[in-house]
Amino acid sequence: MQPVTTIHSRTIVLATRDIDTDQIIPARYLTSTERQGFGKALFHDLRYDKNGDVIADFPLNKPEAAGCEVLVAGNNFGCGSSREHAPWAMLDYGIRAVISTEIADIFRNNALKNGLIPIVVDTDTHAWLLEHPGVEVDIDVRAAKLTITGDREVHFQIDAFARFCLVEGIDQLGFLQKQLEAIQIFEEKRSWKP
Amino acid sequence: MKMRGLTLFEKVWNDHIVAGETPATPAVLYVDLHLIHEVTTPQAFALLHERGLPVRRPDLTLATMDHSTPTTPVFSFKDLAVVGESAARQIAQMEKNCKDFGIELLGFESEARGIVHVIGPELGATQPGKTIVCGDSHTSTHGAFGALAFGIGTTEVGHVLATQCLLQRKPRTLSIEVTGQLAEGVCAKDLILAIIGQIGVDGGTGHVLEFRGPAISSMGMEARMTICNMSIEAGARAGMVAPDDTTFEYLHDRPRSPKGSEWDRAVARWRELVSDPEARFDRSVSIDAQSLEPMVTFGTNPGMVVGVNSPVPADDVADPSFRKALEYMRVEPGKPLSANQVDVVFVGSCTNSRLSDLQQAADVLKGHKVAAGVRMLVVPGSVQVKKAAESIGLDRIFIEAGAEWREPGCSMCLGMNGDIVGNGQLCVSTSNRNFEGRQGIGARTILASPMTAAASAVRGRVADPRTIE
Numbered sequence: 001m002q003p004v005t006t007i008h009s010r011t012i013v014l015a016t017r018d019i020d021t022d023q024i025i026p027a028r029y030l031t032s033t034e035r036q037g038f039g040k041a042l043f044h045d046l047r048y049d050k051n052g053d054v055i056a057d058f059p060l061n062k063p064e065a066a067g068c069e070v071l072v073a074g075n076n077f078g079c080g081s082s083r084e085h086a087p088w089a090m091l092d093y094g095i096r097a098v099i100s101t102e103i104a105d106i107f108r109n110n111a112l113k114n115g116l117i118p119i120v121v122d123t124d125t126h127a128w129l130l131e132h133p134g135v136e137v138d139i140d141v142r143a144a145k146l147t148i149t150g151d152r153e154v155h156f157q158i159d160a161f162a163r164f165c166l167v168e169g170i171d172q173l174g175f176l177q178k179q180l181e182a183i184q185i186f187e188e189k190r191s192w193k194p
Numbered sequence: 195m196k197m198r199g200l201t202l203f204e205k206v207w208n209d210h211i212v213a214g215e216t217p218a219t220p221a222v223l224y225v226d227l228h229l230i231h232e233v234t235t236p237q238a239f240a241l242l243h244e245r246g247l248p249v250r251r252p253d254l255t256l257a258t259m260d261h262s263t264p265t266t267p268v269f270s271f272k273d274l275a276v277v278g279e280s281a282a283r284q285i286a287q288m289e290k291n292c293k294d295f296g297i298e299l300l301g302f303e304s305e306a307r308g309i310v311h312v313i314g315p316e317l318g319a320t321q322p323g324k325t326i327v328c329g330d331s332h333t334s335t336h337g338a339f340g341a342l343a344f345g346i347g348t349t350e351v352g353h354v355l356a357t358q359c360l361l362q363r364k365p366r367t368l369s370i371e372v373t374g375q376l377a378e379g380v381c382a383k384d385l386i387l388a389i390i391g392q393i394g395v396d397g398g399t400g401h402v403l404e405f406r407g408p409a410i411s412s413m414g415m416e417a418r419m420t421i422c423n424m425s426i427e428a429g430a431r432a433g434m435v436a437p438d439d440t441t442f443e444y445l446h447d448r449p450r451s452p453k454g455s456e457w458d459r460a461v462a463r464w465r466e467l468v469s470d471p472e473a474r475f476d477r478s479v480s481i482d483a484q485s486l487e488p489m490v491t492f493g494t495n496p497g498m499v500v501g502v503n504s505p506v507p508a509d510d511v512a513d514p515s516f517r518k519a520l521e522y523m524r525v526e527p528g529k530p531l532s533a534n535q536v537d538v539v540f541v542g543s544c545t546n547s548r549l550s551d552l553q554q555a556a557d558v559l560k561g562h563k564v565a566a567g568v569r570m571l572v573v574p575g576s577v578q579v580k581k582a583a584e585s586i587g588l589d590r591i592f593i594e595a596g597a598e599w600r601e602p603g604c605s606m607c608l609g610m611n612g613d614i615v616g617n618g619q620l621c622v623s624t625s626n627r628n629f630e631g632r633q634g635i636g637a638r639t640i641l642a643s644p645m646t647a648a649a650s651a652v653r654g655r656v657a658d659p660r661t662i663e
Contacts, residue, residue, distance in 0.1 A: 194324055
């Protein structure tokens with residue numbers, strides 16, 4: 001995995017609460033056996049109408065959204081299914097961080113394992129970001145710091161281990177594989193066997 | 195010094211710690227049962243191939259195919275053209291991966307095939323005190339047996355395949371005490387919808403729920419599975435119920451349950467899996483079962499829920515997300531849901547496709563016809579559920595009423611296999627998610643119990659099952 005240390009971008013805003021993984025990527029696009037190529041299905045049914053035409057006023061379709069890497073979303077982003085295709089689709093599209101007041105557990109875990117940064121901020125910061133789409137933000141993963149328009153600094157929580165893996169570009173499987181001896185001992189010493 | 199009491203969750207968690215968590219590193223948690231299906235595994239197997247890694251414990255891994263499989267009869271891979279080339283390829287890939295890595299696959303020829311969360315318990319592979327994971331959020335279902343069971347992503351599927359372990363931070367605990375007993379015509383589905391309505395779709399985030407109290411104790415296992423299944427719809431990591439005699443009776447003599455003296459030892463161990471009286475939960479809520487009526491959703495998440503006879507609420511109309519949901523659903527605040535014509539009724543999914551669910555739907559439907567203009571699809575959760583239902587004539591009740599009786603699978607719950615609700619159509623569904631587009635592009639979903647779904651099929655409108663004679 002490539003290290004993720006800093007992100008500098010303008011924001012796209014999707015203010016709706018509870019954006020679920022079925023909206024992020026509808027289930028009918030999950031039949032691929034690859035990791036790449038899901039970007040074109042990202043928010044598919046919000047980006048395109050039933051004839052397949054672009055819905056012009058959807059935030060991702062606006063000209064100013066081009067090149068934006070940071071999504072600001074309503075509370076409880078990523079709720080619903082465990083599909084890792086959701087962060088895969090966001091990354092494939094070009095989104096590298098998502099900011100909300102709450103991010104669903106499984107989505108957050110999946111995001112961190114792929115280099116998509118989930119950022120939970122306080123309600124005041126969130127409300128301001130929702131009202132100001134397109135602002136410039138800087139994300140410093142090592143310092144767990146979000147800087148808005150160059151001057152407003154907000155610290156966010158990020159699991160220390162996940163952060164270490166992100167900034168070093170290490171995947172977590174390597175760490176688990178180093179535990180194989182301990183795993184074997186655990187299996188042998190258990191009082192019951194599954 | 196007196197030891198602090200432990201919750202059920204803490205007992206199971208502690209029993210599976212290979213290496214404890216530190217501020218710098220998460221816990222290494224051992225997995226006793228890894229369930230896999232065709233949709234969330236191909237990329238994980240690809241990673242093993244890339245790195246030349248074996249599956250560490252194929253004996254603790256169980257595979258089936260359920261999400262993109264057709265519910266019209268399938269006898270071989272040749273029949274899969276119906277679901278599309280890409281789904282057919284994914285299913286073929288699953289067979290190949292299981293063969294390559296030595297994993298048992300309950301495939302098309304298997305009498306044990308079905309929805310992954312139906313067959314685990316049915317086989318007796320789901321047991322109290324186990325850690326169970328699957329690349330599927332409704333893995334929480336298995337918590338009904340006092341297992342710690344939760345959904346994981348595909349990267350984590352790869353971790354479990356390679357090491358039989360996961361890296362996890364310890365979740366918090368939330369006790370949900372259900373007092374009183376459910377009234378006639380009101381069931382587990384109504385209760386869990388009411389709970390989600392009360393705590394919200396993010397009310398359980400970061401927590402493992404434990405469902406307790408008299409209404410839970412007197413429930414059968416299938417009802418408990420319905421409750422735990424939808425824990426994820428409250429955002430929870432998992433849901434659990436302490437195992438008791440009901441649990442042991444269900445598991446006794448299942449194909450993969452312990453046998454003979456092993457059974458006795460297992461039950462003795464399982465009896466310890468209750469929250470100690472002095473155990474502390476991080477949070478607690480309670481809900482009264484007695485006063486509940488059948489519940490239905492009116493919006494686009496499972497927390498937007500009302501009693502079947504209540505009007506669509508108007509209290510949140512100032513909130514744009516609320517208004518957006520109502521616009522999508524084409525329902526109006528202050529008006530009853532029964533004002534809307536129903537197009538489709540779906541009885542099925544890992545929430546409500548077990549024998550008791552089908553029995554409840556059939557009891558309402560018996561002697562009635564599905565209303566003109568309504569399509570009703572009944573999809574049993576497994577081959578075994580289908581056979582059991584047919585042996586007591588439930589299939590005939592459904593078919594005579596005008597419903598379609600299908601082969602097992604996830605089907606119209608998520609519309610991956612071609613079973614979809616048409617654009618703009620209204621579906622009363624016993625599944626678990628009423629998200630926009632979940633059952634098909636533009637599909638409008640009302641979540642309900644099997645009884646309410648059947649009553650709505652008869653009336654052609656959302657209906658209270660207690661009003662059907």
